[in-house]
Amino acid sequence: MSQLDRVWRQSWLSNTTKFRVYNSCVLKSCLYISETWTVLKADIAKLEAFHMTNQRRILGILWYELVTNVEGATFSQLPSINEAISRRRHSPFGHVRRMDPAAPAHQAVHLSVTAGQTDTWRRQTSRLRKCWVEQVTTRITYFTWQFLRWPKAKSNC
Numbered sequence: 458m459s460q461l462d463r464v465w466r467q468s469w470l471s472n473t474t475k476f477r478v479y480n481s482c483v484l485k486s487c488l489y490i491s492e493t494w495t496v497l498k499a500d501i502a503k504l505e506a507f508h509m510t511n512q513r514r515i516l517g518i519l520w521y522e523l524v525t526n527v528e529g530a531t532f533s534q535l536p537s538i539n540e541a542i543s544r545r546r547h548s549p550f551g552h553v554r555r556m557d558p559a560a561p562a563h564q565a566v567h568l569s570v571t572a573g574q575t576d577t578w579r580r581q582t583s584r585l586r587k588c589w590v591e592q593v594t595t596r597i598t599y600f601t602w603q604f605l606r607w608p609k610a611k612s613n614c
Contacts, residue, residue: 465515475515476533483511484541492546504538 461483465475487507494500509526512533518524530537536544556563 462514472516476535479511479515480535488538488541488545491542492549494542496542501539508535508538
């Protein structure tokens with residue numbers, strides 16, 4: 458990250474170009490495989506702090522200038538880390554939804570989503586509070602659920 462400080466300090470580069478470099482080099486490697494993470498609040502807070510620090514560094518905002526994080530985010534027009542992880546987490550469902558209903562991936566995701574809706578299953582005491590499927594299903598809003606609605610299986614009768 459320190460090697461990119463030279464890029465951030467270049468006055469002849471526009472902020473748009475700097476944010477494109479940040480998005481393509483830093484965020485892509487930072488959020489690699491984030492769609493499978495089980496994210497805790499502490500993890501999100503650390504990632505958001507990293508994200509905001511880099512936005513301030515790119516914009517040239519110094520600590521004593523008293524610019525809030527909200528103002529810095531409006532200048533950069535980048536989504537928050539939480540939004541980026543949510544977007545990445547939902548992207549595989551579009552691919553699986555377009556698959557043939559007989560495909561193993563389509564059936565596995567459909568079964569895991571419907572199995573997670575029952576209250577009879579309990580997690581082990583040493584396990585995390587939410588698994589990946591539970592985090593995905595709680596993040597899906599009503600509108601995206603309508604988009605991702607699974608086609609009903611055809612009966613052979």
